[in-house]
Amino acid sequence: MTIEEGIIYGKKYISSIDAKMLISKATGYDTLEIINYLHQELSPKEEELYKNLISARKNNKPIQYITNNVNFYGIDLYVDENVLIPRFETEELVENTIEKLKKIKNPKVLDLCCGSGAIGIAIKTKIDSNVVMSDISKNAIEVAKKNCEKYNLDISVIESDLFQNIDDKFDCIISNPPYIKENEEIEDIVKNNEPAIALYAGKNGLDFYERILKDIRNYLNDKFLIALEIGATEKDDIIEIINKYFDNVIIESKKDLSNRDRMIFITNNN
Numbered sequence: 001m002t003i004e005e006g007i008i009y010g011k012k013y014i015s016s017i018d019a020k021m022l023i024s025k026a027t028g029y030d031t032l033e034i035i036n037y038l039h040q041e042l043s044p045k046e047e048e049l050y051k052n053l054i055s056a057r058k059n060n061k062p063i064q065y066i067t068n069n070v071n072f073y074g075i076d077l078y079v080d081e082n083v084l085i086p087r088f089e090t091e092e093l094v095e096n097t098i099e100k101l102k103k104i105k106n107p108k109v110l111d112l113c114c115g116s117g118a119i120g121i122a123i124k125t126k127i128d129s130n131v132v133m134s135d136i137s138k139n140a141i142e143v144a145k146k147n148c149e150k151y152n153l154d155i156s157v158i159e160s161d162l163f164q165n166i167d168d169k170f171d172c173i174i175s176n177p178p179y180i181k182e183n184e185e186i187e188d189i190v191k192n193n194e195p196a197i198a199l200y201a202g203k204n205g206l207d208f209y210e211r212i213l214k215d216i217r218n219y220l221n222d223k224f225l226i227a228l229e230i231g232a233t234e235k236d237d238i239i240e241i242i243n244k245y246f247d248n249v250i251i252e253s254k255k256d257l258s259n260r261d262r263m264i265f266i267t268n269n270n
Ligand SMILES: C[S@@+](CC[C@H](N)C(=O)[O-])C[C@H]1O[C@@H](n2cnc3c(N)ncnc32)[C@H](O)[C@@H]1O
Pocket: 083, 084, 085, 086, 087, 090, 112, 113, 114, 115, 116, 117, 118, 119, 134, 135, 136, 137, 140, 160, 161, 162, 175, 176, 177, 178, 179, 197, 198, 199
């Protein structure tokens, strides 16, 4: 089977974009270069691997877990089943946070609940900053470290149940914590493939905001920025939690490009 025949074969089962990505994965050619090798024969091993990848995709495994790659904020990151696949909305959280951080010289930033490290790595690569990332999952920590090594980034990655092993103070704490309600209907492809520990946050989806906001002040410098991704229906409840633990702060909520409330920023006047 040539690469061209392979793509035609793949298109019977999955989208042509996915077929191209999977044949790239099986042959080791870059997706952008594959067009130059259409008449090349696959080795028996490559063909077998390609067919196995197609069958995984056909069974609804996310393409990012099959190719072990996702592009986040212009950066190619390694991902596997141990981490959430970073989402477009989170790029918007990063974008807005970077704009705010530009006003601080060499900010010290904690990416709490870092998963693959997408947020912390995006910040570190875009602005001069001192970044620490943490997550409770040993396997996610491995992935985050692998991504830091890929780009030779000097970021400490700490295994920690929220703030348990954090003993520093930061100018900014940014987090995309789990926020799905216990019984919330979510897409099968998410439910069946992404780690439950990255998704669920108790009956109301608010457990992590409550835990984070209760303790976060101890880990912030006098002047601070907190940046949180939130579930689209959670804004009012989270503002209530913020008001329970903070006086005298500025709370700014922002909508994503789909016009849903997906980010909250908290700053103080100091
Ligand atoms: C929604 S995912 C976000 C991952 C990544 N920040 C992103 O935006 O793609 C939430 C992350 O929180 C981590 N997590 C769950 N419970 C935690 C806890 N108690 N302490 C720290 N991290 C936790 C999960 O392992 C998962 O990586």
